[in-house]
Amino acid sequence: MSTRYIKRSKLSFFVLIFTIVLIFQLKSINVRLTSLEDNVSFLYERQSMSTIIKLLNEIYLIDIRELDTRIISSIESKQMNSFFSYVAKFMNEDYNCTRWSRIQNWLCLSTQPKLIEFNLLGFGKSNKLNKKFKKNAIQVIRSPVKSLNIIQFGNRASYVTSENILGDDDKTLIVLFEATTAKMYFTIDMLSNMENLNEKQQISMKKLIKKLCQLERQVYYLSFYYSIGLYQFFAGLALFELYRNPSVNPDELTNRIMGSEVIQNYVPLLFRLYKIHQFIITY
Numbered sequence: 001m002s003t004r005y006i007k008r009s010k011l012s013f014f015v016l017i018f019t020i021v022l023i024f025q026l027k028s029i030n031v032r033l034t035s036l037e038d039n040v041s042f043l044y045e046r047q048s049m050s051t052i053i054k055l056l057n058e059i060y061l062i063d064i065r066e067l068d069t070r071i072i073s074s075i076e077s078k079q080m081n082s083f084f085s086y087v088a089k090f091m092n093e094d095y096n097c098t099r100w101s102r103i104q105n106w107l108c109l110s111t112q113p114k115l116i117e118f119n120l121l122g123f124g125k126s127n128k129l130n131k132k133f134k135k136n137a138i139q140v141i142r143s144p145v146k147s148l149n150i151i152q153f154g155n156r157a158s159y160v161t162s163e164n165i166l167g168d169d170d171k172t173l174i175v176l177f178e179a180t181t182a183k184m185y186f187t188i189d190m191l192s193n194m195e196n197l198n199e200k201q202q203i204s205m206k207k208l209i210k211k212l213c214q215l216e217r218q219v220y221y222l223s224f225y226y227s228i229g230l231y232q233f234f235a236g237l238a239l240f241e242l243y244r245n246p247s248v249n250p251d252e253l254t255n256r257i258m259g260s261e262v263i264q265n266y267v268p269l270l271f272r273l274y275k276i277h278q279f280i281i282t283y
Contacts, residue, residue: 048179048238048283049120055282056124056175062234064124064175072221073115087224088112091217099265100213106206109213118218120177125170126234139228141171172232174222178215179238184208186257208257209266211237216267223269234278235270242283254281 049067056062074084091111100107123141183204197205219233226232242250257263258274273279 048177052120052177052236052238052282053122056234060234061127062124062173062175063127063170064122064173067120067122067175067177070118070121071115072118072225075114083225084112084114087221090224091220094220099268103209103266107210107213109210109217111217113217116218116221118176119179120175120238122175123171124173124175124234126173138172139226139232141174141226141228141232174226174228174233176215176218176222176233176235177238178211178218178236179240180207180211181240182207184239184241186253209263212257212263212267212270216270219269219273230269230272231276231278233273235273236280236282239281239283242281250281250283254279257281 053064053067056064072080074081088111096104096111100109184207186205186208215235215237219230219235223230223233242248242253254274258271258279264271270279
């Protein structure tokens, strides 16, 4: 075997080792960046709680004291597994077969998930709701499922309860918010020309639509879970992008998004909430 061949083999070996180390380091950097993004998102969720609560208290006259991250899980019990299967049959017909069929290849949002995580969930009392509907038309919200052996995901219980500071007869409204630090960009024209967008615009648009669809799924499942009408929900998106860019008016952005027929088709429950002034976009 020639000396030149041996040297070449050694060089190839060192190049291979260097490449493997480089790939490992790049993956490690990517993991750290993803972890950092997750931590920033978590901190934003925590920070946005007090802002949202104050907004709901003062502007929308909703008496709510707490918002928290919760998980509802199909593996908690046989009853919960049956519940998820039951709701999934209806949601699959209402969304997968119709509304989300054209975007499911990138939406990747199951209508029969193993669990659903709620970014910000709370229970309150709406003074406007009480005036609009007769007292017997508004159901007091109580959790129908409480397992003695609660499965823990971190420090969060795996069921959704309606226990908070309010009295038992004051919980008549479920408040749901999705919070995100991701950059969001939206124009109505983009919906009909997704293929013509650059990569950043496509990613931004898809993230926004996915957040809306996640919120839609949350409302859908909880409407079955508590057996309440849609008017007993208040939902919204908390976008850090609005904090970074104060020139964007949240109300105008909400009107633009919900004014799109395509969006209305994707998230009909959120659109109905928007029509009765119970869906907002804020920061």
